[in-house]
Amino acid sequence: DQQVKQxxxxxxxxxxxxxxxxxxxTNSMFDYFLWxxxxxxxxxxxxxxxxxxxxxxxxxxxxxxxxxxxKHLSLHIVPSQPxxxxxxxxxxxxxxxxxxTPLVFGKGTRLSVIA
Amino acid sequence: xxxxxxxxxxxxxxSGTSVKIECRSLDFQATTMFWYRQFPKKSLxxxxxxxxxxxxTYEQGVEKDKFLINHASLTxxxxxxxxxxxxxxxxxxxxxxxxxxxxxxxxxGQGTRLTVV
Numbered sequence: 001d002q003q004v005k006q007x008x009x010x011x012x013x014x015x016x017x018x019x020x021x022x023x024x025x026t027n028s029m030f031d032y033f034l035w036x037x038x039x040x041x042x043x044x045x046x047x048x049x050x051x052x053x054x055x056x057x058x059x060x061x062x063x064x065x066x067x068x069x070x071k072h073l074s075l076h077i078v079p080s081q082p083x084x085x086x087x088x089x090x091x092x093x094x095x096x097x098x099x100x101t102p103l104v105f106g107k108g109t110r111l112s113v114i115a
Numbered sequence: 116x117x118x119x120x121x122x123x124x125x126x127x128x129x130s131g132t133s134v135k136i137e138c139r140s141l142d143f144q145a146t147t148m149f150w151y152r153q154f155p156k157k158s159l160x161x162x163x164x165x166x167x168x169x170x171x172t173y174e175q176g177v178e179k180d181k182f183l184i185n186h187a188s189l190t191x192x193x194x195x196x197x198x199x200x201x202x203x204x205x206x207x208x209x210x211x212x213x214x215x216x217x218x219x220x221x222x223x224g225q226g227t228r229l230t231v232v
Contacts, residue, residue, distance in 0.1 A: 043119075043121065043223035043224050045223070102161050102164060
């Protein structure tokens with residue numbers, strides 16, 4: 001049973017337009033959510049995160065929105081650039097004082113930004 | 116930000132041999148590290164949680180005798196794939212969170228592409 005779901009395996013967007021990647025989760029204990037970007041044969045690199053006390057977090061071209069009641073989050077990239085083409089993973093975690101809990105990942109969405 | 120280094124980045128080994136993968140936290144002490152495995156076009160699947168000074172905790176379905184984890188120091192965890200077989204070929208990634216920063220992102224190593232021939 002997948003606790004973190006990314007239902008779109010792929011997404012194509014034209015350069016300059018907005019990319020919206022979606023993620024749903026089922027575990028109500030999750031209270032910290034992250035997006036990672038991954039290129040083939042490399043480890044994931046952190047993009048942006050949001051804690052459950054917020055509904056929006058913005059960092060440059062990247063904005064993450066969280067809808068707790070719907071157990072849904074999304075990553076907006078605007079404007080999209082060809083260099084954004086990669087696989088994007090949504091991840092979730094529950095809180096512990098030490099912060100030492102593993103992340104639970106979705107299956108990823110492959111974003112292709114077309115010039 | 117914190118850095119996690121993983122070595123080697125790729126390894127090819129013969130069936131039946133063992134392979135050791137190292138994961139180091141470079142600028143923080145990690146009492147806990149995590150080992151993931153990624154299958155082609157699949158998500159990152161947690162294999163085990165490596166605990167410094169104690170036994171690793173394995174996820175259901177992961178053979179502890181096949182995937183030996185040692186976390187002998189606060190900056191190093193190793194994953195040894197014993198008696199490797201072609202089906203063990205995969206991309207293995209380690210990660211750690213900096214406990215000194217509380218609720219933060221996890222930092223990932225570069226990953227190790229294991230090919231068993």
